[in-house]
Amino acid sequence: MQKIVGIFIFDNIEVLDFSGPFEVLSVTRLDEDRRLETLSPFDVKLISITKEVVFTKGNMKIIPDFDFETCPNLDILIVPGGMGTRKLMYDEKVLNFIKQKAKEAELLSSVCTGSLILASAKLLDGVNATTHWKSLDRMEEEFKNVKVCRDKHFVEDGNIISSAGISAGIDMALYIVKKYFGEEVSRSTAKHMEYPYLEKNVRRI
Structure with missing residues (x-):
């Protein structure tokens, strides 16, 4: 049974914030020797507010699989970052959707400034978390109940994993594979991608 992964996408999203985890989870195989014959144990879907085309930072055009109304139940929810989070972190429709899906999902994660959306939804109250280094001060000042971690690539606290900026989402996704x-499967995935396997710089609570 595949794990259903939803990645929230939105206008002005940082490309690698969502495409990095998408790549990791979609190319994962439980048996590397049967890579071409088998599917990933993760079924990754792109979720947006509507089904309209999403324009990333740099104007890449992305077509979501589902909108908020048609989104299926998710095992894992990933909330990426980018300049678009500055508006969405105050959007009640977005916050309500994230809170609803967070209740259903067994794992909630964020990449970069996606953690600001989680914090605004009060899902990080009392939780150790991180974000892009340029937004650490903002998170600490605006969300007093978040335990901001400044020196880690990604942080796991209960069923919530947050990563630092942009490329850190790849390492976080490889950790999700390991989890x-x-x-062995996580290392094989990194090797397939020709990506260095991160062994340190994670804080687990």
């Missing part, structure tokens, strides 16, 4: 299917 569900073990280090």
